[in-house]
Amino acid sequence: MVPKVDKNKCEGIGACAESCPTDVIDIEADENGDLKSVIARPDDCVECGNCVDACPTEAITLD
Structure with a gap:
């Protein structure tokens, strides 16, 4: 699995x-x-x- 970032949700x-x-x-x-x-x-x-858990906007998933 690799992390995927939803650019619409990500606030950087x-x-x-x-x-x-x-x-x-x-x-x-x-x-x-x-x-x-x-x-x-x-x-x-x-x-x-860790990245999924840390993201307050739920912009990262592991797929």
């Missing part, structure tokens, strides 16, 4: 990135300049679910 808070033990998630500006979570290193994901 960064709680997911901070909670990730393997530094899989980056926070980057999208084409509108809004901060969003990006799964930058999916192969490093250990499927712990």
Whole structure:
């Protein structure tokens, strides 16, 4: 399973990135300049679910 980010729900808070033990998630500006979570290193994901639990907007799922 790899984390998926719903860009419509993501507010770029960064709680997911901070909670990730393997530094899989980056926070980057999208084409509108809004901060969003990006799964930058999916192969490093250990499927712990910390990012899902940390996201207050429920923008991340493990699929």
